[in-house]
Amino acid sequence: MFSSRMNPSSLLYGTLEEMHELAFIERPIRRSLKTAEEIDQLTVDEDLNDIERAVYLLSVGQEVQRASVISNLPSLVRQNPAETFRRVVPKVRDILNGSGAEIQLAAAASFLTILQDDIILIHTHTYSILKTVLLHLNHRDTVVSNAWLETLLSAINTLPKETIKQEVLNPLLYQSQLSHSLQARLASCRILGKVSCKLDSHIVKKELLPLARSLCQDVEFEVRASMCRQLETIVRATGVEDVRAEIFSDLIELAADEESSVRLAAFDTIINLMELMDSDDRLHVVVPLVMSVCDESAQMDETVVASLSFQFGKLCSGLADSLSDEQKRNLLQRFKMLCNAGLQAEGNEPDDNNEATLIRCNCCYNLPAMVVFVEPTHFLSELYPSVSGLCCDPDVSVRRSAAASFYQVVKLLSPNVQVVHKELLALLQDDALEVLDALMNHLEETLELIISRGENLTQDNKFPELLSALLLAEQKVGCSLRWRLHEKLLQRYNCLARLLPGELLHQNFSPRIFTILTTNKVLPVQKEAARTFCIFLRYNRKPEQRQEMMGRLLEGLAQGRSYWNRLRFLDVCEMATEIFSRKYFNKHFLIPALELVHDPVANVRYKLCQLLPRFRLSLHLPADKQLLQQLDFCVQKLLCKEKDKDVVATIRKTVLELDKLDLTEPKRQERDLLDQKKEKEETLLLEMQLERQQSEGKLNSDKHTEKKRKDSKTTLSATKSMSVSSSGATLSSSGKEIRKAKLSRSRSLSSQPTTSKPSNSDRPLKVKELSSSSALGKSPVLQNKEDCLRTTHFTMSTQSTSSMPVLIRCNTTSLLDRSSNLDHRSSTTDHRTSILDQRDHRTSNVDHRSNMMEQRTTTLDHRDHKTSTLDHRDHRTSTLDQRSKTMERVCGVKDSQSRKLSINRKSNSYSVQSERD
Template structure:
């Protein structure tokens, strides 16, 4: 065995190489030549052995220690560190400078600040950057007065902006620009203005003139128009004609600040000729800045100036950019939406058409003629085929498409010309273009409104995309997009073709995310967005294709957020399902596969599902279908599950209405007493004590009419919606219509929209199944908790119920008689399962003998 095998690093290496095999077994193995070679190479590194010179000497150790007399004396400690401390210790003093000033301003200014000024003369770049940030923070927090700051900190800032290190100089210049916004105008006039003017002279270096441009632009926002016109404007004119392109570009980027400081009548004669000249500059950098400055200056210019001067200048810049294919084209693409919206009221119809045509030409730059869809990554080996600048232009055009949609929304002709670019964005060879249009497609749908028909096809195209990045742009706003398409009438229960296409796209998107990505956050977001399909997809279609999908995710999804999102979406599907037998089936599966599961993780998911159900359903619905089922988990074998249950006790009590629902309270109290008597886990016991204390402070609801709270109003709204959904009848043939539309898309012959029939054993049974199920449409939603509660036990009041209702629970009094609904049985019920799973409501008649409540009573 090697002499290095006992070190921790080598033990880790050995364990990684051979797993659970011991080092001795490896050394005794015959086939270890390759491993021994690698092992010796790693062992020779001696990763856990201290390097020579790594140990600190006694003097170095003393330097990092403090005497006892520094305790409670932060000023002396800061002075000591600034004098003899290491770099990291000095930085800690700078980061605590604000606290030192707030604790002892006079002592800090008289003793620490002089030491700090001395340290700055020989300090590192990082020390300068931290000090500059600290000075700006001190003034921003108003830790000292403006007078003290002007006398002490401002001279240091003005001195260090001339530092030879450009990084240091930039840091101090940024600090000076920040304090310029905070200091009074008089101090700026006397302390800073003359410095900015002097640095803008032609005799100064290029860096000083560039700094002067930034300072003058900031000063224009603080001074009155007279001062700007008299003192600053001449220097601005001089800098605009500077021989250096960096200076011209810098002052060009500040012209909109100068325009803000000038009176409106002075902007045209003072700045427009300069702006036109800079827009036609021979240097790309200057033209790029001029393009951006035009966008910022539009609010300060009159309609006449915009029509006569700015629009021709913009068209000229655009034409030159396409011919030169330089960075100006990228800036034009970036600002094109702002240009169109800013100049919208000044354009003539022909000029609007010209802008849309130019936008379309930029949107197709660099696209291969064959149009084959192939992902091309930026700066990859395929970029020799597509120019990076063209790709960036297309991406920026996709980013500006919502703005262009708003620009063309009032003109159907322009909107029609814009549509080809929209289609090309969704199928662009470069994936980032598709992602960009996907990120903004909900904005396009919001802007177009009734014209959303052009959005639907591109949404479907993006849902079929196989790139994770593209789906990351589409999925977060998918629910909002679907809602907007529903509002505009593009999607809906009556739109079978569009609805079928949406369903197929969503299923394909789910398959892509599940099989081709490992992004559980994206998967969670997608599952959450599926809640919106209840507004447009038929209930039968959702039950057939998406309910089973949610159950599958609850069983197999690896990430807990995915399973929780699937549980929430499943409950939303349950709430909006229009068929009683399907609702019973969903609840029965929840009970059998999760509440009564042999897996502790699935039972835990059920407990979390109940917490979500409290948010989605009304109190009455929750108490009828989840209350006793939730309490049945009090005897769970896993302590963590019992812990989750105990935490829900106060919420369960808060939804009980007294005295009509005394049985719920008695069952809850019995459950708590049994757990208190038998619980052995210390964490559950401690949480149970806390829950009991919260229960004492939690009041039950009462039947007496009181002023309703916001929670009561929201619960009443949920209850009314549940009653409405329970009494709704599905549209006949909706699911078959969608299937026919799907077949038509695939080229198959359409099936006639026949009325669905019931496949029950025996004709008489089949005829009775329809009325029984439809007459109990409102079984899931009982009356409001403040007025009436349905019993969960087989009491005498239920013995007089008709035989077909005794198996399905009580019927809401507002529901129509079953005889009047018998003619709707075939249309409201597509398929009646031969052997339906037992539901909780159906098993409630047996509760006194073997149900959940009976177990609590027996205990």
């Protein structure tokens, strides 16, 4: 199949066709070539200077050469103005007579450039240009005529008053007559407005004002509209007081003209002159006109409505003091309707109408003025729906206009910026990069206003939404090809270092900026990312986070495998010299940068050579002597061992720059002052972080101490209640037992002889109960020891008293007296024991108070807490020892008394037995 198609005849036929096509293409090229005669005519002698060459080409050259010379006329005037105006400009004036439109436009543009750039310093030269302009002002071609008119209007700004009166004003009065063409009368209107700014007010009122009023009554609506727009300039030149009656009556009449363009011009002029009017004129002239225009805007042409929407904010601001509440509501309702112009009722789908889109864009432009008009306090109820709708408009141009005006709205709503938080998120997350570009112009100020008043953002959990929107906006721009917008966005994100907490910045933004620094391939974006990362590093207050960020720089860039990353580290060092203090830079950046002298890639060493003078300026002797030696070693290594010719040339230039560095120059003092300021700021940031950590730790310790104090109070109250109840019960039971013992003794006088076991057993029981009540809180070892001692003592006393029988005989009275004395002594001893117990209880209260003082001391000095606790335990141990000794003494006294009693009883029993015997 393919062999039948690819035969030699077909190949030959295809080749011939291609040859014919090539020949056909080459024919016009050959015809367009210049002949030898034409080349001779276009050839100019090389020995001629610029002025002579221009004169030669204007004289004998072709039209294209003449147009080139005329277009190059401004450069000739800059080089040699006198010769140009003496020899070249007259030639140009001669050529313009009868020339075509191309040369006319080139001459008008050249003279306009000369007048606008202030190249001419002599008025005679301007006068020569004015003569040429006035000569060709009434050219039959409208485009050429308008070009010469623009040149004339620019020339009027530089002409003296007398020249304007003689050369401009007289032709103006002549051309403004109805007998002249429409184009001439339109030019007269514009010239009239321009001339009125240069002449005195009495001349304007006497000569120009009647001419202006006559042109306002012209039969052509274009002339009426053009002259109506120039009335503002005439009124400002003469003053409102002098021409109020004439001008305002004409403007009101023009505002009711049959042509919409004339009404529009009159309406704009009245609004622009509103600031010059008094309150009566505003109330009786402007307010009725505005209300009628707003009422009829539904039936008006969209061009008029577009102009109304553009002037609406200025209109409302100027008439705010003259409007009633009902009129204000009507204007506000009209503005809301303009914000929805061109949008269908369902779904806000836009119509294909450019005028409606322009109206909504103008509404976005007037949003700040309308916020002032409705007052920020009523923004949420009156204007917020319109603002929200414009920020979410289906047309990109409207959203871009809303983003451009958003900062002014936020600035006016500064106490309540959280109202438009949703709209800010919508603009940040917009799919069109044009919207984000418009928002970036004032993003720093907007974020500062929103985040600085972010209490409600934190309470409503809107802060994470804002951070995620900022990150998504950066990622969206980073994925596009608009690197200039990406660079602008990173530049605006520098303010986040001052606005966001260091923890959020370190977790969310620093990793993303470092990723851009290491992966992005656009050099301006990388440099801006380096600057942003350095700013984040400088304003980070936590040392561990700063160390982590420095570790990323050193590991990912300075020690990176790609030479591109090592070059970026040098860019970071260049930024760091501007952002950080010398001390911080020399400590963290300088040595890793100097180590790149051993880099195998010549581009890295080349970049290092360029930065060495900057590094040298960061060193101070004698503090940085070792660093200076390392820098000198780096220079010597590059001078001795470098083989790349570009690096060698650069290091030689660097050595010369290092030698020329004057370290005693006045700029050195300025740099030192700036460096001291940076160092103070860095130190202050670290101190603020340290104070914050200390305050947080102190707050936590205070909370812990307060909790511990409450727990100790609870324990103390429980212990105190238990001790009081037990002591009360013991005292009451001991009193009852004493009364029972006395009652048994009184009964024993008339009864059979009994033993004293109950009375003796009551006393030890009483002591045991008291001692147990006073020994609460003792250590188990001491308590067991005291219990053993008490048990031994009580058994011995019980055995001694119970083994002796008591018989009442003739010595019963003495025995009773002795027993009563003994009971009295025992009761006294019990009373003393109770007193001692009370003293012990007071001592325990004192100990508890000292306890509380020690606990408060531990809150002030946390380090001595353990030591104070040990001292407190030792104090308790000593107190317990004293109590045990006191109890032993009391028990010893009781033992001695019981022993004496038993001895007396034994002697009495022996005496009775002996008497019996």
